[in-house]
Amino acid sequence: MNVVITGASRGIGKEIALQMAALGHEVMVVSRSAKALEQEDFKVPNIYTLVGDINEWTSTAKAIMEHWSKVDLLIHNAAAFVNRPFREMELKDMEEVYRANVYAPYFLTQALLPVLGSGSQVLAISSIGGIGGSLKFPGLSVYSSSKGALNIMFECLATELQEEGITVNALALGSSATEMFKAAFPGMEAASRPEDMAKFIVNFAFQAPGMVHGKVIPVSSSNP
Numbered sequence: 001m002n003v004v005i006t007g008a009s010r011g012i013g014k015e016i017a018l019q020m021a022a023l024g025h026e027v028m029v030v031s032r033s034a035k036a037l038e039q040e041d042f043k044v045p046n047i048y049t050l051v052g053d054i055n056e057w058t059s060t061a062k063a064i065m066e067h068w069s070k071v072d073l074l075i076h077n078a079a080a081f082v083n084r085p086f087r088e089m090e091l092k093d094m095e096e097v098y099r100a101n102v103y104a105p106y107f108l109t110q111a112l113l114p115v116l117g118s119g120s121q122v123l124a125i126s127s128i129g130g131i132g133g134s135l136k137f138p139g140l141s142v143y144s145s146s147k148g149a150l151n152i153m154f155e156c157l158a159t160e161l162q163e164e165g166i167t168v169n170a171l172a173l174g175s176s177a178t179e180m181f182k183a184a185f186p187g188m189e190a191a192s193r194p195e196d197m198a199k200f201i202v203n204f205a206f207q208a209p210g211m212v213h214g215k216v217i218p219v220s221s222s223n224p
């Protein structure tokens with residue numbers, strides 16, 4: 001499989017990339033920092049690193065398509081995050097987070113349609129905070145609501161892409177010990193390790209086609 005993972009220089013995305021590569025798949029790791037992509041872990045023949053910003057979806061999609069004419073699995077994992085009380089939240093916070101977490105997965109998928117086809121899969125990495133009725137936390141109104149929008153958006157894309165044979169789902173993750181988790185919940189312990197969360201995501205991606213489509217699935221054993 002040709003697998004593209006956005007935001008894979010660290011955290012959950014990196015673990016997905018390493019596990020997919022260890023299974024023999026061709027993996028494209030996308031993130032903004034060229035330095036972070038130079039790490040030894042990525043120096044294996046079936047990992048290709050691409051310096052790209054999902055917020056610049058047109059140029060990022062072009063660079064992906066210059067490398068591959070077919071993408072079997074596109075994982076939208078990169079995300080922006082802000083932890084700020086409602087009273088202090090500014091429009092620019094919302095614009096930054098919604099651009100990365102809502103606009104980018106939508107328009108990057110659209111821009112990559114020429115290389116997505118029957119049998120391809122698009123998977124959004126969302127958050128349990130974006131599920132209606134889940135426990136909510138102070139400071140996360142913009143982040144969690146962006147993931148709520150992402151969830152519904154992927155249900156809609158699943159409807160539109162079904163006829164083309166493209167599998168579309170979102171996984172709404174619970175906590176995992178990454179830099180983003182530390183920023184969200186300083187001093188707290190996460191319920192999972194990124195490598196274990198990645199293992200679930202990798203297994204899900206193998207099993208979803210033909211079985212799961214248009215679903216938003218919580219992957220959580222705790223709050224958060």
Ligand SMILES: NC(=O)c1ccc[n+]([C@@H]2O[C@H](COP(=O)([O-])OP(=O)(O)OC[C@H]3O[C@@H](n4cnc5c(N)ncnc54)[C@H](OP(=O)(O)O)[C@@H]3O)[C@@H](O)[C@H]2O)c1
Nearest residue numbers: 007009010011012031032033053054078079175176178180
């Ligand atoms: N960790 C948790 O507890 C948790 C819980 C629920 C959901 N999630 C979701 O899981 C996903 C991964 O989170 P994480 O905790 O692993 O995050 P993380 O450790 O902060 O890693 C984020 C990754 O995304 C990249 N990135 C950020 N903005 C980007 C952009 N505009 N374009 C391209 N790459 C970008 C970062 O690299 P650069 O900075 O170099 O670009 C980095 O590789 C996110 O969608 C997050 O919302 C995480």
